[in-house]
Amino acid sequence: MPPSTDEHQLRNQRISTRIFIILLILSLTVLILYTSLVNVTKTIDINAPIIIQYSQLYSTYPQTLTCACTQISIDYDKFLKINYTLHQICTSIFVADYWINYFYATRGTATLNSDDFRQSGSFIFQALNTSCQLSNQTISNRLTQFYSSQYVSTSVTPLQVFQLQTQEFVSQFISSITNDFLLSISTIRQTTRANNLLAGQLTNYGLYRQSSNYVSSFSVSYGNCSCASSATCAYEFPFYDSKNSKVIFIVPGIYVGCYIIEALLQSNLQCFYNKTCINKIQSYFPQYLSMNLTTLDVSLLGRFNMSSTIQELIDNLMVEKWNSSTTYDGYYNECQPSKCSYSYQTRNSVIYIITTLIGIVGGLITVLKLITPRVVRLIAFCIRRCTVKHNAVSPGIQP
Known part of the structure; x- marks a missing residue:
């Protein structure tokens, strides 16, 4: 055309x-x-990354990195350990059978007042030993339950968040076990007080026979405090002169009272950090029963001090120090992420x-x-x- x-x-x-x-x-x-100028989002997948790869990726792409766990529920014992150190009194000679038998040997050599330290002091240390054992057993049992608890996460938890969470788990564990322990002791004490129960060592009420068929009781007093009116009556343990029942020495910080447990809670261990005080106590025991006693170590004190009462120790489960350790590698290996994905903004x-x-x-x-x-x-x-x-x-x- x-x-x-x-x-x-x-x-x-x-x-x-x-x-x-x-x-x-x-x-x-x-x-x-x-x-050329528009931003586009690119997504990258990495199969079965090891923990080093994950750490590197998280440091670069913390906002977009996701790694799905193969195992979403993991027992605490795979990555978390809790250790504790009981107060040194619980491993000292002062709660050992050797020390307690020291008192029994003394009783057979002389007639002593019922509230003389040589006569009744062993009850305090037996109760202290029981407190240590009860605290240790309670913690051990609860740790078994704690370790069987499971941490649930559908994706890998970042290290910083994981550490904060495990710290909170430990804090909740300590708080829970302490509250339960103190509640049990409080229940026993309140029941004993409310029912005005007769102490097995007759420290709150004495008995005497009025006739062949009738036994009467009378309340014991500690100073101006009568056990009939208060279960917490107590004073520091005395040593008596066997000749005239005159007080010749008072053990500082160790109490005797209506109930062994109430006296124990008011007591402290200051005398047993002091070699002079220990030597003074031993001087009133028969010389042939002498034994080598080591003082408690001041340098091992942490949250407590020499004048801390046993009440304060029990309020903290007799634990001087808690230690917890977290193994992030253990958690990551149990999680076993099969794939990690991350995205980033870039230009074409x-x-x-x-x-x-x-x-x-x-x-x-x-x-x-x-x-x-x-x-x-x-x-x-x-x-x-x-x-x-x-x-x-x-x-x-x-x-």
Whole structure:
């Protein structure tokens, strides 16, 4: 088909070509700017990462890293250990059978007052030994339950969060076991007080026979305090002169009272940190019963001090120090993440931009080829119509 010689058609073709080129350049420029400047999210998967890989990834992508656990419930004992150190009195000679038998040997050599330290002091140390054993057994039993508890996580917990959580687990464990232990002791004490029970060592009430068929009781007093009115009556243990029952020495910090447990709770161990005090006590025992006693070590004191009462020790389960250790590797190995995924924001590469343009430019050219000539012809047609109408109206206008 020969080229058109129509002036209007040729002009439209020239205009269409120019507009086509301009639109193509503008479109390509916009596409290049958009594909090169826009941020895109890329997601990367890593199969079965070891803990070193996980740590490196978390330090770089802490907000987007997720690692699904294969094992979602893990026993505490796989990653958490709790150790404790009882007060040194619990491992000292003063709660050992050797020391307690020391008192029994003394009783057979002389007639002593019932509240003389040599006569009744062993009861205090037996009660102290029982307190140590009870605390140790309670903690041991509860730790067995604690270790069987399970930590549940569907994905790997970050190290910092994991450490905070395990610290809270330990704090809750210590608080719970302490409260339960003290509640048990308080219940026993309150029951004993409310029922005014007779102490096995007759420290709160004495008995005497009025007749062959009748036994009466009388309350024991400690100072101006009568056991009939208060179960907590107590005073520091005395040593009596066997000849005239005169007090010759008072053991500082160790009490005797209506009930062994009440006297024990009011007592402290200050005398047993002092070698002079211990020697003084031993001087009132028969010389042939002498034994080598080592003082408690002041340097081992932590949360307590020399004048801390046994009540304070029991309020803390007789524990001088708690230690807990967390093994993050143990947790991670039990979790066994099968895959970790992380994402990050980046811009398209040059290859992606070129590939995208190649894929789009063909369609863009086709669309512009179809649309541009028709738009130009439409605009030209509208202009001619307006021109013809204007010329048709103009001759009728009078100057």
